[in-house]
Amino acid sequence: MNRKQITLIPLKDFPIVQTGDNIPDLILSALGKSDEKIIPGDVIVITHSIISVAEWKQYRLKDIRVSDKAVEIAEKIEHSKERVEAALLEASEILREEPILITKTKQGFITDFSGIDESNAPPGTLIALPENPDESAQSISDSLSTSVGFTVPVIITDTQGRPWRKGAVNLAIGVAGMSSFIHNVGKKDLYGYELRGSLVCLADEIASSAELIMGQANEGIPVVIVRGVNFERADGSASEILRADEENLFY
């Protein structure tokens, strides 16, 4: 199989997003000002922070009433009690309190501080994860697909730590218009033997690749076009990546 190259294309000069903004409109407008366009096969990767701001999934620091539990955890781990309180409000379950607060969020993600971010949050606020990132991805995918006339898969990402390896990586928290996985069952290996059931999480790999260009600081690249990936067209979601508690080896 003679694979062509894959390109990761930053959407340049993306404006600072305000609550109420329409993300597909901003993407199409930024594309219109550039010499780029979406072509069939492109995957649009979007950092969750601009979705959370557009949807007002934020906490105003001055409005946060810190609970006793939040004070206790914040003192133990020497951390902002407002961030801990917001994390508790976003959590369905606390998995660890130290050395770092790890929760299962209401959306089912296992991550530190329920994904509550201080960085790149508008002043005086904390950014939470979108309420339903799969729905947000679907809605953006639908809008973009209608505009360009073909299905445009969308992946919404968050940079999350890993329990057993140092350093965070960008992962898919919302997926639409494609399967999150590559199913290798039935494919043959180099020597012609059938591969055992190997399941690759393509959505997470695409999310990680996009961060190579997004960066974490003030680069201001919240949207990346990933061009040339061989994905499976399906009604996928990021929820399908989450393990049920009983098969979650973290428990």
Add this chain to the structure above:
Amino acid sequence: MNRKQITLIPLKDFPIVQTGDNIPDLILSALGKSDEKIIPGDVIVITHSIISVAEWKQYRLKDIRVSDKAVEIAEKIEHSKERVEAALLEASEILREEPILITKTKQGFITDFSGIDESNAPPGTLIALPENPDESAQSISDSLSTSVGFTVPVIITDTQGRPWRKGAVNLAIGVAGMSSFIHNVGKKDLYGYELRGSLVCLADEIASSAELIMGQANEGIPVVIVRGVNFERADGSASEILRADEENLFY
């Protein structure tokens, strides 16, 4: 900051690797036959299986003496007892026996079956992880750097499962010529506030991006050039990605 695009370039027509082959020579030879060359800033990503074959880090199925422990685990999880035995030989510690065998390997990696692969293994053999992937990466980086006249970072990868998310992703198990991390401390966010200590595992993100083009089956793309990534030049390693037991949240 006006980032250019990032390109993932497959090294085409790479030969099937034999034990004793010199990987840098094969890379330079494949480049010579293509219209590609390595330019400053490129990162070379190599799937570990060709390193393991070149270095003969394999098990012959017929030579494996299956221990009682391996039979016990293999029956419990309904799996090949030879693969279980090889996994035990590669392990310094068994972390879980079911629903899947998870070990800490002698190199310090936490992964299923100690990374023992049946896929893409020459017939009658199983492929193990290279003995010291950081050393292998360093040696390949040194050879390539000498040939081209500038430092060429090298990442050796393995596709591994995650304890809390479905689907495997490609991760860095050997790194040379670059830091495995991006250190964001001191950088400013979109709003000019200093970022808290956020550490991103760039080597794992590069590894994951490369698999978008490598594939897992018979695509035969074991080497990918990743062009345009902003990495930190340092004497890095994949060992630095591994958490010490006491900070490993998997324990």
